[in-house]
Amino acid sequence: MLFVHCGLHKTGTSSLQWVLGTHAERLKAAGFLAPRSGRGEVIGHHNIAWQLSRDRRFNPLVGGLEALRPEIQGFAGDVIISSEDFEGLLANAQALAPLAALARETGHGVTFVVYLRSQASYLASLYRQCLKEGFGEEYAAFVEEAVEHGAVRRKEWRFQFDFARALEGPAGLDGAKVVARNYHALAGGSTVSDFLAAIGAPPDVIPAEHLRARANERDPPRLNLGRFYRNRMQRELSGPEQAAVAAMAAHVDAVDNPPWVEARLRAAFGASNARVCRRFGAPQEGLVTDPGEATPARRGAVSLARLYSFETALAIWRIARLIAGGEPAEGAPPASAEAQLRRWTAWLAAPEAAGASRAA
Numbered sequence: 409m410l411f412v413h414c415g416l417h418k419t420g421t422s423s424l425q426w427v428l429g430t431h432a433e434r435l436k437a438a439g440f441l442a443p444r445s446g447r448g449e450v451i452g453h454h455n456i457a458w459q460l461s462r463d464r465r466f467n468p469l470v471g472g473l474e475a476l477r478p479e480i481q482g483f484a485g486d487v488i489i490s491s492e493d494f495e496g497l498l499a500n501a502q503a504l505a506p507l508a509a510l511a512r513e514t515g516h517g518v519t520f521v522v523y524l525r526s527q528a529s530y531l532a533s534l535y536r537q538c539l540k541e542g543f544g545e546e547y548a549a550f551v552e553e554a555v556e557h558g559a560v561r562r563k564e565w566r567f568q569f570d571f572a573r574a575l576e577g578p579a580g581l582d583g584a585k586v587v588a589r590n591y592h593a594l595a596g597g598s599t600v601s602d603f604l605a606a607i608g609a610p611p612d613v614i615p616a617e618h619l620r621a622r623a624n625e626r627d628p629p630r631l632n633l634g635r636f637y638r639n640r641m642q643r644e645l646s647g648p649e650q651a652a653v654a655a656m657a658a659h660v661d662a663v664d665n666p667p668w669v670e671a672r673l674r675a676a677f678g679a680s681n682a683r684v685c686r687r688f689g690a691p692q693e694g695l696v697t698d699p700g701e702a703t704p705a706r707r708g709a710v711s712l713a714r715l716y717s718f719e720t721a722l723a724i725w726r727i728a729r730l731i732a733g734g735e736p737a738e739g740a741p742p743a744s745a746e747a748q749l750r751r752w753t754a755w756l757a758a759p760e761a762a763g764a765s766r767a768a
Contacts (some may be wrong), residue, residue, distance in 0.1 A: 409513040410480070411516045411607050414578075415492030416452050417567060418533040419523035419591045420599025425451040427600050431614055438613045439485030445475040446489065458495035460503050463564040481514050486607065496566035498522065498574040499559075501581055508581045515717050517585070520578035521606055524684070525591040526694050527569050527673040528665050529552065532712055534560070534567055539716075544639025545702055547716040547759035551669050555676045569673075572680040575688070588684060594692025629715070636716050637724050648732040652724045652745075659753045662709040666760045669713060671763065710756050723752040 415421050428435065428442040435442055444454035448470035458466035459473060464471070480487045497503040504520075511518035525533075535550050543562060553560050558570030568574035571588075579586045587606055594602040598620045604613065634653045638645055645653065674697060681695045712730045714720065732744035 409486045409607075410514075410516040411486060411488045411506070412494060412507055412518065412520045412578075413488065413490035413499060413603065414494035414522045414524055416435055416491045416525060416530065418530055418537065419492075419525050420594075421490065421492040422732065424599050424603055425457055427614055427618055428488060428490060430599065431618070434613055435487075435488070435609070439576055440481045440607070440609055441485060441487045443476055443479045443487065443489060445471040445479050446491075447471075451487040452491045452493075454491045454493050456489060457491040457497065458564075461493065461496055461564055463493070464677075465564075473506055475674055477510060477514060480516070485517060488607065493565070494520075495574075497520075499566075499577045499579065501577045502582060504578055504584075508584050510518070517583065518581070519585040519587055519607075521587045521589065521603065522575065522578075523589045524571055524681075524690065525589050527677050527681075528670050530567075530569070531669075531673065531696075532663075532665055534690065535712070535716070536627065536632055538562060539635040540627075541729065546713075546718060548713045551672060551713070555672055558676075565601060570677060571681060571684045575684060586688060588688035589689045590685075590691045590693060590695060593691040600626060617655050617765070625663055627768075629660040629663060630654060632694060633657050633660075633715065633724075634721075637674055637721055640721050646728065646732075648728040649724060651731050652727040655745075656720075656724065656752065659749075659756070660710050660715065663712050663715055664709040666711040666713055668760065711760050714756050714760060719755070720752070723748065727752075727761055 413421075413424065418678065423629040429447070432442045433712065443453070445457075446453040454465075455467060455470040456472055476489070494504075499522075500514065508518045531550060531554055535547055538545075538550075541562070542580065550560065554567075554569040558568070558573055560569065574590065575586055578584050589602060589606060591599070594601060595605045595609070596619060600614065601611075601619045604611065604619075630653060633656065634645060637653060678696060682692065684690065685692045685695060712738060727745050727748050730748060
């Protein structure tokens with residue numbers, strides 16, 4: 409069998425790929441090949457996904473399908489390739505067809521393994537990743553794009569939010585199997601242990617201390633807020649701007665989706681998530697909720713839609729200008745900057761209507 413792990417993004421993909429690369433020899437001895445082709449110096453088979461998606465990052469020297477063929481041709485066991493960038497191809501059966509053809513030609517079946525995460529938590533995590541990549545749209549605009557189009561596009565990336573539509577691509581390939589896994593109900597408590605169970609690998613093929621490997625940690629609000637403003641301004645922050653961001657982030661302990669975001673995503677995708685779970689036999693936990701049920705916000709959490717907004721960017725600009733022109737006492741912002749900061753924090757904590765982000 410050729411197992412194609414397709415992400416989604418932000419579902420433990422880096423941790424799984426680290427384990428597949430680190431323990432390739434142990435896996436091979438157990439009958440599972442994690443090929444070198446398509447990986448280069450990275451840990452995932454991204455170059456193969458980039459070849460199929462015609463991505464500008466594709467590098468022929470790293471190896472694509474042509475290099476993969478001889479590597480798996482004579483292997484009698486199962487083959488695993490993994491890249492979250494296969495996510496962008498999921499709704500496109502034609503783009504995935506070369507993988508299915510390669511599997512047949514090398515004597516393998518093909519199974520696409522896809523991890524699904526609730527659209528609300530996926531959107532929040534993905535937005536933070538996009539800040540790292542240099543994007544600076546308001547979070548509310550991110551929400552609207554996901555709801556209206558069922559996907560979010562950035563350069564060659566296509567992030568899937570309409571799971572039912574996305575899984576039609578691999579499901580439409582002759583002889584292909586689709587395995588949908590629920591990120592909120594992982595066997596063994598991690599993507600690594602869950603994936604090994606999904607492909608039938610022996611439970612002890614990976615050392616126990618690596619089954620819960622975690623490659624990415626969430627960055628603090630100060631870092632993300634600075635990225636948001638830098639990306640919008642398209643330049644590095646000045647000293648006063650850095651001080652403004654630090655002062656504002658000090659009032660943010662946690663950040664969550666506001667209720668209106670949860671409600672919009674649930675209304676858009678709740679019913680189709682239920683159909684996906686029934687069709688592919690995935691647990692509904694976290695993916696399907698009652699219409700009136702909302703994920704409780706963490707105590708003291710502020711709204712993602714307000715923190716990453718035009719109004720917050722404007723507040724940074726105002727506070728930075730006041731810091732630059734004032735004389736702070738003992739390292740604190742001047743009184744006028746403090747007044748602006750209090751005004752912003754009051755607005756940040758105020759009740760938020762659907763899509764509303766206009767400051768007082």
